[in-house]
Amino acid sequence: MAPLELRRRDVLKSLGALALGTCRRPPAMPAIGGSIVGGAHARGHRLREAKAATPDSWERASIVIVGAGVAGLSAAWALDRAGAGDFLILELEDAPGGTARSGQGVVTPYPWGAHYVPVPDPANRALIALLDEAGAVAGRDPAGRPVYAEDVLCRDPQERLFVRGEWYEGLYPRVAATTGDLAELAAFEADMRRWADWRDDRGRRAFDLPRARGTDTKEIRALDELSMDRYLRDHGWGSERLRWFVEYGCRDDFGATLSQTSAWAGIHYFAARLGEDSGGADFLTWPEGNGRLVSRMAGRAASRMRAQSTVRRVTPHARGVDVAYHDERENRLRGIRAEHAILALPRFLAGHVVDGAPRPVADVVYGSWMVANLTLRGRPESRGFPLAWDNVLYASPSLGYVVATHQQGRDHGPTVFTYYLPLLDDDPRIARQRLLATSWEAWVAAILADLGPAHGGLAELVETVDVYLWGHAMVRPRPGSLWGDELAAAARPLGRLHFAHTDLSGMALFEEAQYWGVRAAEAILASRGERFDSFLT
Numbered sequence: 001m002a003p004l005e006l007r008r009r010d011v012l013k014s015l016g017a018l019a020l021g022t023c024r025r026p027p028a029m030p031a032i033g034g035s036i037v038g039g040a041h042a043r044g045h046r047l048r049e050a051k052a053a054t055p056d057s058w059e060r061a062s063i064v065i066v067g068a069g070v071a072g073l074s075a076a077w078a079l080d081r082a083g084a085g086d087f088l089i090l091e092l093e094d095a096p097g098g099t100a101r102s103g104q105g106v107v108t109p110y111p112w113g114a115h116y117v118p119v120p121d122p123a124n125r126a127l128i129a130l131l132d133e134a135g136a137v138a139g140r141d142p143a144g145r146p147v148y149a150e151d152v153l154c155r156d157p158q159e160r161l162f163v164r165g166e167w168y169e170g171l172y173p174r175v176a177a178t179t180g181d182l183a184e185l186a187a188f189e190a191d192m193r194r195w196a197d198w199r200d201d202r203g204r205r206a207f208d209l210p211r212a213r214g215t216d217t218k219e220i221r222a223l224d225e226l227s228m229d230r231y232l233r234d235h236g237w238g239s240e241r242l243r244w245f246v247e248y249g250c251r252d253d254f255g256a257t258l259s260q261t262s263a264w265a266g267i268h269y270f271a272a273r274l275g276e277d278s279g280g281a282d283f284l285t286w287p288e289g290n291g292r293l294v295s296r297m298a299g300r301a302a303s304r305m306r307a308q309s310t311v312r313r314v315t316p317h318a319r320g321v322d323v324a325y326h327d328e329r330e331n332r333l334r335g336i337r338a339e340h341a342i343l344a345l346p347r348f349l350a351g352h353v354v355d356g357a358p359r360p361v362a363d364v365v366y367g368s369w370m371v372a373n374l375t376l377r378g379r380p381e382s383r384g385f386p387l388a389w390d391n392v393l394y395a396s397p398s399l400g401y402v403v404a405t406h407q408q409g410r411d412h413g414p415t416v417f418t419y420y421l422p423l424l425d426d427d428p429r430i431a432r433q434r435l436l437a438t439s440w441e442a443w444v445a446a447i448l449a450d451l452g453p454a455h456g457g458l459a460e461l462v463e464t465v466d467v468y469l470w471g472h473a474m475v476r477p478r479p480g481s482l483w484g485d486e487l488a489a490a491a492r493p494l495g496r497l498h499f500a501h502t503d504l505s506g507m508a509l510f511e512e513a514q515y516w517g518v519r520a521a522e523a524i525l526a527s528r529g530e531r532f533d534s535f536l537t
């Protein structure tokens with residue numbers, strides 16, 4: 001049997017063919033429908049053009065929120081809950097949600113990006129309040145902690161791994177593992193448990209979600225100076241299986257390799273999810289992924305949402321913030337004079353649109369992702385452990401796929417697989433060029449080449465493959481990027497302009513985006529002298 005790593009390289013090589021445009025549709029492939037459905041890269045790229053254009057009309061508003069991703073929607077949600085409904089949201093895309101948006105097909109709704117949150121710590125009141133609104137909380141236990149509804153707790157089987165020609169339960173490749181491999185796994189798990197139990201002298205956890213609740217002590221911050229690769233090596237952990245398993249976590253949450261990930265972030269992935277008493281936290285998920293939470297928040301704000309509105313220029317001044325945006329429907333530039341504004345955009349865009357923002361962006365690296373939704377007439381063959389919610393392939397640069405019908409208990413018949421591929425190049429510009437230059441046909445061929453060995457007859461079952469290209473999908477939590485002055489500076493308001501985005505945490509997670517949105521909303525409420533129940537204090 002070939003070593004695991006060699007076989008993985010073979011697949012990497014075949015996906016590498018994408019870069020050269022040499023990946024061809026196999027001659028026997030039946031007709032498959034679909035297309036590249038997003039994102040709206042042309043609108044985004046126009047932001048680099050001159051900001052000089054002057055709006056042809058101006059209106060007034062109390063609060064303008066720029067961007068309807070989870071951070072912007074969370075700001076709107078917090079304002080609305082506090083009874084401050086006097087805001088407008090401007091969103092570049094046709095629909096809200098950002099990287100947590102979802103789609104709807106004939107078979108089922110499905111995610112286009114974010115697809116789960118771990119069961120939150122009871123102290124995360126904002127997330128629990130939103131989950132409650134979204135119908136995910138069925139009741140409370142005698143201690144007052146939320147009890148989650150059966151249909152949102154990820155049902156079994158949750159995860160499986162394809163390795164050496166067969167599917168196995170769980171994500172660690174146990175098949176043919178040596179006692180040495182298993183000893184390293186046990187040592188790693190004990191180390192993560194130690195970090196999960198660690199408390200500072202104020203009782204704060206080392207790694208929390210959102211991260212703002214955790215400690216800022218020097219000992220923990222120092223972990224950001226190492227890569228996760230270095231951390232494993234320093235502990236003498238060289239097992240190929242363990243390294244794959246930990247790197248899977250980094251690829252999954254951060255779209256990054258072991259050496260591209262700060263050890264602080266790599267440990268966060270494992271330790272922040274370990275509860276007080278249990279093993280790992282359960283997942284909460286929906287057929288459309290976190291799109292369900294997006295719908296709840298967007299629904300509340302529907303009458304105040306302006307989609308297809310690309311903000312071109314944001315000018316903070318002593319009495320408020322002027323916002324100029326391109327109305328894509330009417331193809332004209334409009335202006336809003338707001339008393340307050342929240343910029344809920346990725347950090348790299350702040351420098352393009354905000355006047356006077358000395359936003360340092362050189363240190364911020366964004367990975368690209370390709371996400372595809374495959375609509376299938378039926379379930380493909382698979383040898384070994386049965387289809388799970390999350391289906392991962394060892395010998396693959398992709399993260400495999402999640403099954404959109406899983407939570408609905410539909411275990412037979414048509415379904416949708418949501419396939420995830422992070423592009424891991426050290427130079428993100430090269431990855432973005434490849435992402436945008438690759439044709440739909442080449443993506444389809446690459447996906448089928450990747451999943452084919454695990455699923456006989458897959459190509460015959462595929463009706464459509466729709467592809468979404470995320471150019472600046474996620475900020476990479478690089479070593480040294482999580483505790484620097486620049487990150488803290490990026491979150492500081494400019495007059496009445498507040499910033500909110502998951503980037504401000506240095507990593508892309510629902511909890512982080514929600515934290516920044518709620519924080520910005522509460523800062524505005526406080527500055528207006530309003531009374532409200534804070535989620536954060």
Ligand SMILES: Cc1cc2nc3c(=O)[nH]c(=O)nc-3n(C[C@H](O)[C@H](O)[C@H](O)COP(=O)(O)OP(=O)(O)OC[C@H]3O[C@@H](n4cnc5c(N)ncnc54)[C@H](O)[C@@H]3O)c2cc1C
Pocket residue numbers: 044047066067068069070071072090091092093096097098099100112113114115116117290309310311312344345346349353369371420470473474500501502503508509510511513
């Ligand atoms: C493929 C993928 C999978 C993921 N999976 C998970 C997961 O399972 N769980 C999880 O917790 N997190 C996941 N994430 C991370 C996810 O990014 C966060 O959960 C969160 O959704 C980020 O929200 P945000 O509002 O901070 O940013 P964004 O999602 O980046 O939202 C920014 C918004 O601003 C809009 N915008 C941009 N420019 C302009 C402009 N000029 N004018 C107006 N609007 C503009 C954008 O269109 C977008 O809607 C995933 C991310 C990706 C890419």
